[in-house]
Amino acid sequence: MAGAALVTVLKVASALGSGLAAAKLYSTGLSSKYRIFFAYLVFRTVYMTCGWFFDAASNAYFFLVVTTQPVFWFFYVAMVWELFGLILARHKGFSTLGRWAMYLVSAVSVTVSAISMIHKITPAMPQSSVAVGLIVAIERGLDFSLAIFLILMLFVLSWYTVPLSRNVVAHAVIYTLFFLAGGMSMILRTLFGLKNTDAVNTGGMAATCACFLAWFFLLSAKGEETPVKQPWFAPEQEERILIHLDALNASLLKVAKK
Numbered sequence: 001m002a003g004a005a006l007v008t009v010l011k012v013a014s015a016l017g018s019g020l021a022a023a024k025l026y027s028t029g030l031s032s033k034y035r036i037f038f039a040y041l042v043f044r045t046v047y048m049t050c051g052w053f054f055d056a057a058s059n060a061y062f063f064l065v066v067t068t069q070p071v072f073w074f075f076y077v078a079m080v081w082e083l084f085g086l087i088l089a090r091h092k093g094f095s096t097l098g099r100w101a102m103y104l105v106s107a108v109s110v111t112v113s114a115i116s117m118i119h120k121i122t123p124a125m126p127q128s129s130v131a132v133g134l135i136v137a138i139e140r141g142l143d144f145s146l147a148i149f150l151i152l153m154l155f156v157l158s159w160y161t162v163p164l165s166r167n168v169v170a171h172a173v174i175y176t177l178f179f180l181a182g183g184m185s186m187i188l189r190t191l192f193g194l195k196n197t198d199a200v201n202t203g204g205m206a207a208t209c210a211c212f213l214a215w216f217f218l219l220s221a222k223g224e225e226t227p228v229k230q231p232w233f234a235p236e237q238e239e240r241i242l243i244h245l246d247a248l249n250a251s252l253l254k255v256a257k258k
Helices: 002-028 035-051 059-087 092-118 127-160 166-192 194-218 235-257
Strands: none
Touching: 002 035, 002 194, 035 059, 059 127, 059 166, 127 166, 166 194
């Protein structure tokens, strides 16, 4: 009983968290800059609210999950695409290259993850189990590929001293943690099976709630004007690195136009 109550509280908190984050973006005017992220927050809030009116074991709820999951996958990729544009606004060459690399890595990771599920499918399995298994496999591959890609991107950018606002840095870090939490939930669910699904789901929902609360508290209008500087570079060294980065970006743009 206590576990069911906790799950209910987390579901409500998760819906409220995404709703509050969406309201914060709209009230501060940030929704015009983070358009895809804002659309995702609105869509997720509506989805979570609709879920309250369905029995989790019903066919209607299963249909809701199956039909909306591809929409969430689209948002995940699109939000990373949007984040690339924000981080590399001054470096379109790197932005284009990074996006194509992201698409390639995500496609390969999702394909491998889905193939790993196929050998577990048997003719005796109900269609619902097959669908859930494929959804878990695809989301696991997508979450981890995007998380790893974001981690690598943040690492590279930290050494290239790309000037970023506090909002963009916070958004990138929270988004990486969001994907890692989702990917770990999928892996733990696969490893420990149905017996521990409730515990895994509870932990995953708690981590997700924390991410939405972090977005709500850390993203602000002032954060767009507050730059984040890397303390380990002297000003003259930072300038040389940026000149080198601009030269590489120009070369990539020339190659892209050929």
